[in-house]
Amino acid sequence: MHRTKVTNVFLRLKKFFPNSRIELKFKSNFELFIAVLLSSRTKDAQVNFVTKNLFSKANNPYNMIKLGEKIKYYIKSIGFFNRKTDFILKSCNILLKKFNGKIPSKRKHLESLPGIGRKSANVILNVAFGFETIAVDTHVLRVSNRIGLSNSNNLRNVENTLDNIVPKEFKISCHSLLVLQGRYICKSKRPNCKICKINDLCKFYKNNL
Ligand code: SF4
Incomplete structure (x- = not known):
């Protein structure tokens, strides 16, 4: 063209x-990260429905790990919630160990986190960090x-x-x-x-x- x-x-x-702007609801880079992870094969409206309660209980990696398997209770209405809970917990552990609890701004670091592929990394780089991805x-x-x-x-x-x-x-x-x-x-x-x-x-x- x-x-x-x-x-x-x-x-x-x-x-x-x-x-x-994207229709996922979030108030921080961490919330954006979790919302994007949950949005895989799930509509944004469904993600927003579950994150409202989830984020009121845990809006940082430390509290998310503390919530542990109870995450499933909050996200059970969306697809692949067992797998996504696993991804969230593993990613939060890595965020605390390697990135000081912060969402990294480099593609290779984002894509090293469980549940985050190229498309999700592009959304996070674009929305959270203003890259033209x-x-x-x-x-x-x-x-x-x-x-x-x-x-x-x-x-x-x-x-x-x-x-x-x-x-x-x-x-x-x-x-x-x-x-x-x-x-x-x-x-x-x-x-x-x-x-x-x-x-x-x-x-x-x-x-x-
Ligand atoms: S609705 Fe889609 S297919 Fe139809 S004219 Fe617009 S862009 Fe093209």
Whole structure:
């Protein structure tokens, strides 16, 4: 896609979602870290539902370890809660031992923590530390391919493509803009192309007129 067209896509998305940000709720980098870890294969709304109570009991690695297996009681309504409890406890131990209880700001350190892969690390680097990383989840993948920004089902390929073509001024909000577009307009089963602000720029729309 031509650079001017890419810029137009993001200008319009930014206008439509002026205060774009991720929808996970958190008050600190630690809470963001836990929310991102829990959001794997789970909707943000479900994560926010469980973290409200969880964070009132434990909002730092030390208290989370103290809570121990009782974490399961708070997160049992979300998928893979046994596995996620294990990841939380192991990660909190590492945070205390290696990082002074703080969330590290380097990719290699984040990805060394159980339950944190590249996509999660990208979200944390972007949201907590302001890096221009672009996390590619199912929404970002689908929307990018439909618009014609990318053409691949490989998450890493799409991340690299977006990294190359998205203008610098939109990189920091790229993830949240594409997620919001995917969640509210360009839905998986029934994209709402009629009201979509970028339909004249979209490859999918053009091919399905
Ligand atoms: S025109 Fe349709 S397919 Fe294209 S981005 Fe908008 S909602 Fe998605």
